[in-house]
Amino acid sequence: MGKEFLKLTSVNDLIDIIENKIELNLEDSVERLPLLDTTNRVLAEKIKAEEDLPPYSRSAVDGYAVMAEDTFGASPENPAYLKVAGEIEIGEQPEQSLNPGTAIYIPTGAELPAEADSCLMIEDTEKFGSQIEVMNSVSAGENIIKKGDDIKEGQLLLDRGTCLSSAEVGALAGLGHSQVNVFTMPEIAIISSGDELVPPGEKREGSSIYDINSYLLGSLFKEWGLKPSLKGIVNDNKAELKARIEASLDADLIVISGGSSVGVKDYTIEVINRIAEPGVLLHGLAVKPGKPTILGLLNGTPIIGLPGNPSSAWVVAAIVIPAIINRMRGLPIEPRAEFFKNSITAELLEPISSTPGRQEYFPVKLDGNRKASPLYGKSNLITTLVDSDGLIVIPPGSEGLARGSQVQVVPYPPAKGLIFKEQDIDG
């Protein structure tokens, strides 16, 4: 290999490689957890409703269960009159069914008596002894929630692969689940490579710098529900790198960052190829940042070489790792529809020139008025990641974006990752 890579792999080809070469090692890595502990975890089973929700028709108001027909035409000027035939308590099954010309008092959430098809709000009635005066009409179905309105027996509530936020956890409780199966958190070994690196907390001297990537990537993996395992810093030498990778082979995935200078890049490839089959699958990705990315496989364990520059490593990790984990779990690797649904439309305040032939990820800062400022020429800075609010993705065919363009900003954190098929970028 010379100074330049022989061939950069496109993102579309990367997706094919992940689909065809990465094994389903994590498909059965499942644990059953108490419901509340599943927050932010990924569901590993399909959840169907075992009964209707709500399980019976309920009142949505405090008032009276009635037959709508008995209220037709009622108004303050021309009230209807109904006999109060009883009272239903919440949590109790109604003993009596409703007869025409009568009303039964019902609180919010209580089960509707048989034959009732609607509820009157208490505010629309006036009680006189055993009668109510009805000042408003209701239509059939009004102010009630019918059995199965929320979800019907047998209907799919949540699919395998759903990330469980509070809404999903609540829905699972509503169907009576106190425990569910979620994927275990895969262990991701993180190795930082570079003679200049010192761990935070130690005293930095001379030309050394603190190791950012172990913590930046470790924290990103935690945000994704993965389990980072910091394997420390290796110096730029073959034997040390080989030993550290071999000592990390019990992880589910191995990430090396740094070692981006020409000589080191070459021997990282050599070391990966020497440890196990099939070795390096891909070297050089047609994305910016991220050209020097490496993807390999060591007896079924994926290994990823990321750039040493922290913001580049962060972007490439978001492109490659969620996709690989999804594949290992047997889930779709590129949930297209979700990507741009949550993106923010903004006007670009400065032009961006891009590199033809590479899919480009450009950090921007948003003001409160939907204007996006590109954080130009600062991609090497860790404060750029802190200051920016999201990324613009520019397809490989583009030569750049003019000032004033409407752009789609993918907001942080990139919960679903940043892998985009070329043809999906403007979608």
Add this chain to the structure above:
Amino acid sequence: MGKEFLKLTSVNDLIDIIENKIELNLEDSVERLPLLDTTNRVLAEKIKAEEDLPPYSRSAVDGYAVMAEDTFGASPENPAYLKVAGEIEIGEQPEQSLNPGTAIYIPTGAELPAEADSCLMIEDTEKFGSQIEVMNSVSAGENIIKKGDDIKEGQLLLDRGTCLSSAEVGALAGLGHSQVNVFTMPEIAIISSGDELVPPGEKREGSSIYDINSYLLGSLFKEWGLKPSLKGIVNDNKAELKARIEASLDADLIVISGGSSVGVKDYTIEVINRIAEPGVLLHGLAVKPGKPTILGLLNGTPIIGLPGNPSSAWVVAAIVIPAIINRMRGLPIEPRAEFFKNSITAELLEPISSTPGRQEYFPVKLDGNRKASPLYGKSNLITTLVDSDGLIVIPPGSEGLARGSQVQVVPYPPAKGLIFKEQDIDG
């Protein structure tokens, strides 16, 4: 109290009440954690840079450190020639300074020698013996990252109250921090009230339904970095409610949901007022959903009564609780600028009529093409929360939104809460 509340409190007044009545009980509830464990926690100290980052000027490329002037006018047709005066290794302090007419080999990230002001990319050079042919010119500052470019000594990196995502954790590592002070996770007691409720996992029978709110709210609190403590279900009776609240007073905040029927509402107020001073601060909020909201204070411990309907409880919790926790920590309770910055502009596919005088939160579903469909008349359903992608906030002065309006959708999860001053809603 009759059927209607005497007076609904506006959100603006709610903000004043929180600012003036809630005590700073959590200002000093701080723990010092290893850096990686601070992911998604809230920073409890100001972090300033103790030295410049990078701590020395570095090369951003593999190539040669030069004086830019020596390359001026260089092109493939008219190359410049420089003597190679040495080599710098990464992590080592350069021993020699650069002399005019010379170049020193430098890998990416290594410290620039004294007198060098720029770097040539190796691709723009050709080596012949001890000379290089220079095919491109560079300007002063090109291809280097200057000392302090990322952050300067003494500059504020992160303020107290910052939520730490991977970018911030990486920046902290870059400044050498291996531990930082974060706020402890406050304990939030959750009581579900209602005769009809059964815990998930038990067998549901007849007119009972599963308790959704304990898990929905518990999971929401976990998403916010708070510690839910489930205190179970109480039946709709005064003595039981009083005992359960008293048994929850060691929590930092108490949340009761349910008990929304007229009689129960009244005695919840009575019970809160009997337990401790000052008791109920507010009953009835001018928001929709959320009219029956209660805010009280029991010897300094805030207590919040939420509606029994799960999606209403979820919205009101997001309005009230992050604001109260921020206040207890001495942080700004309404981070205005952040709210709409990340909102999604969409076209409304159906009109929404709203209730004048109340700030309204309306769930919508987004398609991939920036169209928003209101999830109308389904606010009582737990599947509505699962299906919707965000909320539209309608100010109290509005009578509704026309079909085709451009709306701002606040996406889930509501990381910063949902408290909005009236005048900020269209901002």
